[in-house]
Amino acid sequence: MRTAFLYISVVFLVIGCSSAKKTVSPEQLKKVETIVTNKSFKIDSDWAFPMVTSSLISLQNAGFFPNTSTASMIDITSHNQYFIFNKDSVNASLPYYGERQMGAAYDRSNSGGIEFNGVPENYTMNKTKRGDYRIKFKIKDKNALTETYRVDVMIYKNMSTKINVFSSHRFKIEYRGKLKELDKDAEI
8 A cells, every 4th residue: 555655655746746847939949039139129127126235224124115025035026127129239227236345426416226228348158058047247337437337138939038236335135037029129
């Protein structure tokens, strides 16, 4: 009886694990490849993942985050955020949650978020062994000329994305979202 139960458990485990694999259609693979290699896309991020510090835990405990958010995972769907790659230019305005490590000059045009607009430096794009795309570059902040960002973008075959931003003045933050095709008439 015990052996039969073990066999049945193994069969259900194998069936459950095999059905968890998500396949991506050849059309979607081709679409992702075309969008990324043409350097004409936007990323709509839904979540921000800041580096958790005692300050963020204090803000969470004080109730400063929306109900669906925690100090380690913040819903940013209500923000007017964007990340656009158009040929040789990158334009982004992403909300920032975390701690600043160096002081910044007061500037009314700066929302306190991560903002950049221009041609990236040290740009690289590689296709991983799994068929995903990794894009890396450096770029200066749009408002604070002394702050620079090292950006690492992962674009997965299923069109989900992960953007890691490493700042010269702040703690790292990660954004997760979806890849979208850039409208033909879109301008940066």
